[in-house]
Amino acid sequence: MNRTLYFLLFLLIAWIFLGCWLCCSGMLGGAAAGVAAVAEEDTSSSYLWSLADGSRFTAGANDQFDFVNSTQGFLPIEEDLNGLVASTATYLNANPDRSLNITGRYTDEETNNTILPTLGLARANQLKQLFVSKGVNSKQITMDDNLIETALAGGDTLFNGIALRFGDLVAGEDTRLPRIKSDIVGKPITLYFPSGKQEVNLTGDQRTIFSDIIYYLDNVEGSNLTVNGYTDDRGELSGNQRLSRKRAEFVRDYLVGNGISTGKMTATGFGPENPVSTNETSEGRALNRRVEVTLN
Helix, strand or coil, rough: CCCHHHHHHHHHHHHHHHHHHHHHHCCHHHHHHHHHHHHHHHHHHCCCCCEEECCCCCEEECCCEEEEEECCCCCCCCCHHHHHHHHHHHHHHHHHCCCEEEEEECCCCCCCCCCCCCHHHHHHHHCCCCHHHCCHHHHHEEEEEEECCCCCCCCCCCCCCEEEEEEECCCCCHHHHHHHHHHHHCEEEEEEEECCCCCCCHHHHHHHEEEEEHHHHHHHCCCCCEEEEEEECCCHHHHHHHHHHHHHHHHHHHHCCCCHHHHHEEEEECCCCCCCCCCHHHHHHHHHEEEEECCC
């Protein structure tokens, strides 16, 4: 009886060892091998940055939108990020009920030299214009900004400066356009210039106004800007007319660099015409050296 028990126990132990050996050799491991293959496929298809609209759309890239300190234009992007932008534009064009929110990130280490209230909004607007150039309706794109605490890499570059998020296109009455039409359309924004110089220094209020102007130009067909330059009456008339035109063109190019289409602007120089103050005092002449930007 004891010998029989020992023999059965020996067979059980042998069977256990045989089963372990077969599993390790793969003869009984088909299911485990299949799981490993799926995990490998998932890893190979992963991206540094992914974008999805539920199950309706997915795209990915191994690149991000990076920005040099205090600038609004993103650094050159790689082929796969260009592909993400192109496929996203195609998706939005085919689905007019969907919208894309672009959030531009910025830090308090940076200086805002743009026409918009924050550098984050200016960065978002740069990407928005890229989507618009690919046929996306500007009404499908909204913009936000996000002040972050992340230090600039090496003090010079902000990595991953853009976030994207899909949503429903919000329908309903637009209360912003009537306000802009009442408060801004036909009322010049005046930019002043030191004698003989060309430079633009906007106030916070003017940046808010330009944010409204961009919104109006994007959403009102036929809207445009006139950019008119003026000087004081010191110097030759021909020189003043040339200087006023250069100032108007400088502002036009500055606005183009901030995302406003050149096709929606005209720039003209009027020299010392239409003074707003006397040219007999230095204070009056300073007021006459100006460029007026008017939304029509």
